[in-house]
Amino acid sequence: MSSPLPEIVVVAGIIPDGHDRLCLSRRPEHKHQGGLWEFPGGKVEPGEALDHALARELHEELGLDAVRSRPFLTVRHRYPDLRVTLHFREVTAFTGEPHGREGQPVEWVPRTELSARAFPEANRPVAVALQLPPEWVIPPEDLDEATVIAGLGRLDAARQGVYLRGWSTHPGVTAACRERGLRFWVRNDAALATREGAFGLHLNGPALARAAEEGRPAFDGLLSVACHDATQIAQAMAVGADMATLSPVRATPTHPDASPLGWQDFQELVAGNPLVFYALGGVGPEDLATAREHGAYGVAGIRGLWPGV
Numbered sequence: 001m002s003s004p005l006p007e008i009v010v011v012a013g014i015i016p017d018g019h020d021r022l023c024l025s026r027r028p029e030h031k032h033q034g035g036l037w038e039f040p041g042g043k044v045e046p047g048e049a050l051d052h053a054l055a056r057e058l059h060e061e062l063g064l065d066a067v068r069s070r071p072f073l074t075v076r077h078r079y080p081d082l083r084v085t086l087h088f089r090e091v092t093a094f095t096g097e098p099h100g101r102e103g104q105p106v107e108w109v110p111r112t113e114l115s116a117r118a119f120p121e122a123n124r125p126v127a128v129a130l131q132l133p134p135e136w137v138i139p140p141e142d143l144d145e146a147t148v149i150a151g152l153g154r155l156d157a158a159r160q161g162v163y164l165r166g167w168s169t170h171p172g173v174t175a176a177c178r179e180r181g182l183r184f185w186v187r188n189d190a191a192l193a194t195r196e197g198a199f200g201l202h203l204n205g206p207a208l209a210r211a212a213e214e215g216r217p218a219f220d221g222l223l224s225v226a227c228h229d230a231t232q233i234a235q236a237m238a239v240g241a242d243m244a245t246l247s248p249v250r251a252t253p254t255h256p257d258a259s260p261l262g263w264q265d266f267q268e269l270v271a272g273n274p275l276v277f278y279a280l281g282g283v284g285p286e287d288l289a290t291a292r293e294h295g296a297y298g299v300a301g302i303r304g305l306w307p308g309v
């Protein structure tokens with residue numbers, strides 16, 4: 001009988017410098033995943049709090065003192081020789097200038113150049129999440145177009161993206177998103193998403209089931225899917241989705257018959273799946289920290305997120 005794979009828990013820092021660059025270091029050749037770029041960090045000691053472990057590792061490896069950090073994304077990955085749970089945390093305050101105290105190369109890399117670096121395979125969802133807004137806003141469908149366009153004008157493009165849902169086919173709304181530099185997602189139609197220059201294509205349940213039969217739609221941007229259970233999450237992985245909404249976390253007036261998952265089931269469903277998840281259903285920006293503690297990257301919604309509802 002083969003022995004079980006060793007398992008480690010790691011914490012790693014997403015460290016921004018305030019000029020849209022992130023701190024990366026290169027793993028020494030002789031180590032696991034050697035020669036690849038990484039977010040600096042290391043193993044969590046038994047019983048150690050994550051923020052403490054990160055501060056300790058960053059001090060040891062970079063001579064940087066992390067004053068504050070918060071959850072960014074948790075990834076579980078199985079390498080052929082090792083299972084790893086990676087807690088990525090965003091460092092929101094630090095002192096000191098990072099340098100390779102163990103002789104490893106350390107660089108500030110512009111976010112737009114991250115895709116040119118080779119990372120360990122486990123980092124794929126982090127590379128996706130780094131392109132994504134933490135809030136995914138769905139404009140209500142019972143408003144008129146002018147009101148929707150006015151609402152789009154009140155969104156913050158750095159923090160909020162827009163899933164246009166029924167508004168996907170309204171050229172005035174897509175044009176307003178482009179003008180305001182908002183990342184927007186179009187519903188189901190890959191050709192329309194391409195034509196409109198959408199940042200993402202979002203497949204609802206029936207479109208996801210079709211894609212699971214027919215293959216990933218021909219769209220160059222980000223592929224997002226709607227999930228409610230483990231079967232749909234498996235379909236999402238099969239079609240090579242980058243991100244998914246998982247709902248409903250709580251009961252909502254829009255879907256009164258759906259039974260809510262609650263945070264515990266949410267966490268169990270997302271764990272171990274290399275997708276970037278948004279918690280959807282009765283949540284708002286005030287739930288972001290809770291969502292991240294339960295394995296989501298962001299929060300999505302209509303009522304809780306649309307300005308002025």
Ligand SMILES: Nc1nc2c([nH]c(=O)n2[C@H]2C[C@H](O)[C@@H](COP(=O)(O)OP(=O)(O)OP(=O)(O)O)O2)c(=O)[nH]1
Nearest residue numbers: 010012032033038039040041042043084120122123
């Ligand atoms: N720090 C870090 N580790 C990563 C990333 N991606 C990824 O798959 N890993 C994996 C590689 C390793 O298997 C593991 C990190 O363990 P490590 O060996 O560097 O931990 P450590 O600094 O405590 O090392 P050690 O000197 O005690 O051996 O996590 C990442 O972005 N940052």
